[in-house]
Amino acid sequence: MTHGADRAEGPVREAHGWWEQRHLGRQTMDPLAVTISRGVVRGHGRDIIAPFTLDGTIDQRGAVAIVKRYAAGHAVHYVGMYDGEGVLSGHWHLTGGEGRWLIAIRGADDADVDIDAIEAIEPGPRD
Secondary structure (H helix, E strand, C coil), X not given: CCCCCCCCCCCCEEEXXXXXXXXXXXXXXCCEEXXXXXXXXXXEEECCCCEEEEEEEECCCCEEEEXXXXXXXXXXXXXXXXXXXXXXXXXXXXXXXXXEEEEEECCCCCCCCCHHHHHCCCCCCCC
16 A cells, blocks of 8 residues: 555646747646645646656745656656645756746636636747
């Protein structure tokens, strides 16, 4: 049996997310579902690359470290911050690429996240 420290036990929440990469622009992660509980982040979704899973942590300061694993086998490292109100954001990296990312989780009261405000966040600088 898996213990609470080993897996997220909170409710699965629908989420909205995106990542950016030079030459590809902003790409959505849709569908996306995330669970955050006891400092553990778990999730799954799909983007233009393939289906993926999320496995990571959030510390007491809100620092986020997530590994996104694609069904095809490669992994992307997401690091950033959690704002305490349902938004995780930061930078991702893997060999040969990097960019910004954002995941907004539907609130515990099931209120909708302001998707328009999230979409309005300006893309990062392009080289």
